Amino acid sequence: MSKMTLNTEGDRHVVVTRRFAAAPELVYRAHTEPALIQRWLLGPAGWTMPVCVNEARSGGKIRYEWTDGKGGGFYLTGEYVELVPFRKIVHVERMHLPAPTPDNLIETTFEKDGAGTLMTMRMTLPDSETRAAMLATGMEHGMEASYVRLEALI
Amino acid sequence: MLSLDTAFSALADPTRRAILARLALGETTINELAEPFKMTQPAISRHIKVLENAGLIVRRVEGTRRPCRLAPAGITEIDRWLGMLRDALAENYDRLDQVLASMKPKKRKGKR
Numbered sequence: 001m002s003k004m005t006l007n008t009e010g011d012r013h014v015v016v017t018r019r020f021a022a023a024p025e026l027v028y029r030a031h032t033e034p035a036l037i038q039r040w041l042l043g044p045a046g047w048t049m050p051v052c053v054n055e056a057r058s059g060g061k062i063r064y065e066w067t068d069g070k071g072g073g074f075y076l077t078g079e080y081v082e083l084v085p086f087r088k089i090v091h092v093e094r095m096h097l098p099a100p101t102p103d104n105l106i107e108t109t110f111e112k113d114g115a116g117t118l119m120t121m122r123m124t125l126p127d128s129e130t131r132a133a134m135l136a137t138g139m140e141h142g143m144e145a146s147y148v149r150l151e152a153l154i
Numbered sequence: 155m156l157s158l159d160t161a162f163s164a165l166a167d168p169t170r171r172a173i174l175a176r177l178a179l180g181e182t183t184i185n186e187l188a189e190p191f192k193m194t195q196p197a198i199s200r201h202i203k204v205l206e207n208a209g210l211i212v213r214r215v216e217g218t219r220r221p222c223r224l225a226p227a228g229i230t231e232i233d234r235w236l237g238m239l240r241d242a243l244a245e246n247y248d249r250l251d252q253v254l255a256s257m258k259p260k261k262r263k264g265k266r
Contacts, residue, residue, distance in 0.1 A: 003247075004243070004244060004247060006243070010168075011166065011167075011168060016243070018247050020247075020250070020251065020254055021251065021254070021255075022254035022255070022257070026254050026257050027250075027254065029257070030250055030253055030254060030257070036253055036257070039249065039253045040246055040247075040249035040250040040252075040253050041246060042246065042249065043242055043245075043246065044242055044245070045245070128166035128167070131166065
């Protein structure tokens with residue numbers, strides 16, 4: 001049994017859901033407060049996020065930098081579009097590998113689910129080719145996995 | 155060695171995903187595939203060619219028929235990779251579970 005689901009939707013979307021045993025307020029804060037983000041948004045074992053800029057307001061900037069501690073690393077930049085405290089985050093992000101990937105528009109919602117929270121993250125890519133390319137890139141750069149979930153329809 | 159780039163490009167098309175879903179039920183011919191998709195045989199043939207080049211399906215010769223079926227190797231490769239992605243994200247969220255367990259709700263003051 002898995003707490004997480006991951007599906008492609010249409011040609012341009014990837015949808016991830018996950019349940020957490022904590023109130024929406026806490027899950028939302030763990031997505032917007034740098035000191036908390038740096039504790040979990042790390043990808044494969046051994047990676048850390050020494051730089052975490054997160055201006056949680058409309059138009060605010062996002063910048064995450066990861067390193068494997070052995071000279072390897074890359075970063076992500078983004079901007080917030082909309083934040084509804086404890087309920088919804090809409091932002092745009094791109095990976096820099098170092099060339100930037102096309103923008104990924106992500107809407108994340110946090111819904112009360114019993115004593116916990118149901119988080120739904122819906123990504124929208126510019127087109128199906130970008131989605132395929134982004135997912136393929138994720139293979140070489142494991143950190144992409146932090147953001148991308150895809151379940152084969154086959 | 156199969157290219158995941160090619161495989162994912164092949165999977166980017168909804169008709170091709172539907173073809174794979176159909177082939178998951180068993181081997182079939184292009185004629186039989188064309189029917190439910192309301193597409194011409196050449197159109198289906200083009201999709202089949204893309205899937206074949208991506209290593210996702212194989213075809214064999216049986217008299218005048220050339221039935222297609224899923225290629226286990228190609229599918230396994232994609233499954234393996236998807237599993238890796240799932241595992242990496244699952245790890246993040248398992249860590250988040252720990253972070254959440256260590257947090258206490260902030261006391262909010264009168265104003266909201």
